[in-house]
Amino acid sequence: MNNTETPATETPTTETPTTESGHHTTSGHAGSPFSFGAERGALRRPFSGRMLAGVAAGLADYFGVDATIVRIAFVVLTVVGGAGIPLYLAGLLLIPEEGSDQSIASSLIDSLQSRSR
Numbered sequence: 001m002n003n004t005e006t007p008a009t010e011t012p013t014t015e016t017p018t019t020e021s022g023h024h025t026t027s028g029h030a031g032s033p034f035s036f037g038a039e040r041g042a043l044r045r046p047f048s049g050r051m052l053a054g055v056a057a058g059l060a061d062y063f064g065v066d067a068t069i070v071r072i073a074f075v076v077l078t079v080v081g082g083a084g085i086p087l088y089l090a091g092l093l094l095i096p097e098e099g100s101d102q103s104i105a106s107s108l109i110d111s112l113q114s115r116s117r
Contacts, residue, residue: 044097053092
């Protein structure tokens with residue numbers, strides 16, 4: 001019988017870095033929707049790359065995905081539950097056009113408020 005013990009080897013553990021509040025940090029690349037602290041441009045409906053009003057192209061640019069994926073998601077949401085069209089219209093009203101700081105909804109609210117004064 002062999003009574004020789006083999007020394008236990010320590011395996012290095014890799015821990016995810018945490019912030020002071022205890023939240024895990026990630027090292028995503030710039031522009032990733034899941035990276036904390038990454039600077040992203042403002043959500044806008046661009047003039048280039050739009051098919052209808054630019055909602056899908058704007059969301060795709062903001063999240064860093066292909067616009068075709070966002071368009072397919074709108075179609076699937078429309079066919080499956082009918083939510084695609086109202087969501088697209090909400091995006092049209094709430095997401096400002098490129099070069100503008102006001103959405104259609106906010107400019108409509110401002111004009112209604114100035115009319116009532």
